Amino acid sequence: MFVMDEQCSNYRWRWVALFVILSVEVMDLLDALVTNIAGPAIRAELGGSYSLIQWLGAAYTLSMAIGLLTGGRLGDIFGRRRLFLIGAAGFTLASLACGLAQTPGQLIVGRAVQGLFGAVMLPQGLGMIKQMFAPSEQAKAFGAFGPVMGLSSVGGPILAGWLVDADFFGTGWRMIFFVNLPLGIFAVVGALRFLPEFRSVRAPRLDWLGVVLAAVGAFLLLYPLVQGRELDWPVWCFVMLAAGLAVFGLFSIHESRRERRGLDPLVAPSLFRKRAFSGGLAVGLVFFAALIGTGLVFTFYVQIGLGWSPLKAGLTTLPQALGSVAGFVAAGSGLSERLGRKLLQIGTGVMMAGTVGFGFTAWLAGATITPWHLIPALVVIGAGMGLAMAPFFNIVLAGVDDEETGSASGALTSVQQLGGAFGIAVLGTIFFALVPRHGFQDATIFTAGVAFLLLAAAFGLSFLLPRLAVRSGQDAPAAPDPEKHEGRRQHAGSHVDG
The missing domain is CATH 1.20.1250.20 (MFS general substrate transporter like domains)
Known part of the structure; x- marks a missing residue:
């Protein structure tokens, strides 16, 4: 309060x-x-x-x-x-x-x-x-x-x-x-x-050890993914990856112990016993990894590979941004409440189709590709993104208890950002590993294929989510609650990077 x-x-x-x-x-x-x-x-x-x-x-x-x-x-x-x-x-x-x-x-x-x-x-x-x-x-x-x-x-x-x-x-x-x-x-x-x-009438105590464990674990996983390729994957890179997973295991144990002792955990462990929330974290991680990582690879392709100016590259992203706005508008007309999980799956499927279209366009047009060639695929990717993101946060957070809302919103938006960071690391690393042997065009097409697989994984994981946004303890769909949409801020806009 x-x-x-x-x-x-x-x-x-x-x-x-x-x-x-x-x-x-x-x-x-x-x-x-x-x-x-x-x-x-x-x-x-x-x-x-x-x-x-x-x-x-x-x-x-x-x-x-x-x-x-x-x-x-x-x-x-x-x-x-x-x-x-x-x-x-x-x-x-x-x-x-x-x-x-x-x-x-x-x-x-x-x-x-x-x-x-x-x-x-x-x-x-x-x-x-x-x-x-x-x-x-x-x-x-x-x-x-x-x-x-x-x-x-x-x-x-x-x-x-x-x-x-x-x-x-x-x-x-x-x-x-x-x-x-x-x-x-x-x-x-x-x-x-x-x-x-x-x-706050009752100010919670901050879990400083939890903060440190989460930060260290994320860094141990991210650093070798970004730098490993350039360093020819020394053994210590794999040691860091294993250590990162171990630190996150310690983080989970620490949070559970705080909850049992009646202290305020950084992330309420009870959230992970809710299938909708755990599934939502998994969906968000791979979905945003595909979205943000592909945006970075697109920039490499058009500016470094094709030699386009920054302004030309920026203008080329306009169709995707407009497509995402159209997707949000369409979902806001009532589709999100009526279709729920199905709309998220439709949007993800549309993004997969757009990703295939982008790869096919790059292969077909080759070095003669222009921004006009890319418009159809980028519009489709953007529209799918708008449709998929519109119901996502509401579905995942609707079943969370009131006392868990703050912790759940923070965890979900953090995973959204963390997915973006991993997408940048993984897809960027794959792209530059392929460029020396195969060139920018083939590297772009292959990386688009990896992004397609990540979106396909998000589609499959989405079946862990409930069909509609249902509040905890109720059987009826929940009305939108602005407080539970705190995670939505992000970067709906920031996820139109490419």
Whole structure:
């Protein structure tokens, strides 16, 4: 339970406050998209191997995945407005540091810090919306996220390409980070002026050991996947992978012990006894790995393989972004509530068809391929993505008990980000392992085949989910609950990377 500070007990500025919260959503969504397009230009200036481009995305998504497990809890403990301010200020300063980076290492660290502060900032805004607006207004308030996600997913790659090509003041790719500065300043000033403070009546204790175990386990799994190919897969890479799995086993044991002792676990172990939730984690991991990893490979293909400019590459992603918006709109017309799991499966099947179409187009057109050739396949992939994602979070979270909602939302959105990081690592590694022998075209086609298999795995795992979104302890489909859609923010937009 939360209480609002006395100054805001009758809050008149909630729609202005919503606009402030949406500004940080835009920052996050743009930053999840822009480095894919700007990556080749960044590498050309700073040097380093192709794994640098992988790390630009993986460092951000991995650190956010870990941070999201704790970001909401920190707001419960210290106050949502305070944490929002810390997150927005830190994200803005990290963006400045990224824009000023002089070495690959500095930039990767800056991206990781961006992700951590983003994970502190974003859950607070979603929680405040739930508490600022009356139930009759919440649907309209949360509905504002749809257009923001759509516009950001459409504009992000195009903006990145335009800024890199325009080379304003000689900044080149650095401007993709500098554009965060006015947005971040607006968010901080707006939060100081318009956001109310909420404090939890019973603040939970943060599970610091759980945070460390989750972070270490994820790093031990991710690092060898990104760097192993370039280092010719030394033995220690496989030792790290095994150690990562062992650390996650220790994390599971630790969380169970905290629950038995009556302490607040980072992730409630009771969630994993719910088939819908466990299945949802598995579906989310492979689904977003395919989606985000394919987006990065697409950038490698068109910019490095075909030699397209960043702006041309960004504009080429427009059909997929528009297709995803169309898919979300179609699902929002009532299909999501009526079809539930079936709509997710239809969307995944449509994405599989689009992936096959993309590979076939690349094979047929060869070196003469143009953006016009890619439009049909990209529209189909985007439409399938919109259809599949629309019911996903509602189905997975509807059966979660009320006291588990915060933990479940954090875990699900973390797995979403972690899936993206693994997709970048695995598909990027496969792509560059094939390029020296087979060239960019064949490597792209083969990697599209791997993405197809990941989507097929997501389709099969989706049968673990209930047919419709059903609340815990009830037999009827649940009405959409904005609080249980906290995980939806992501990157619906950020998953239109390619």
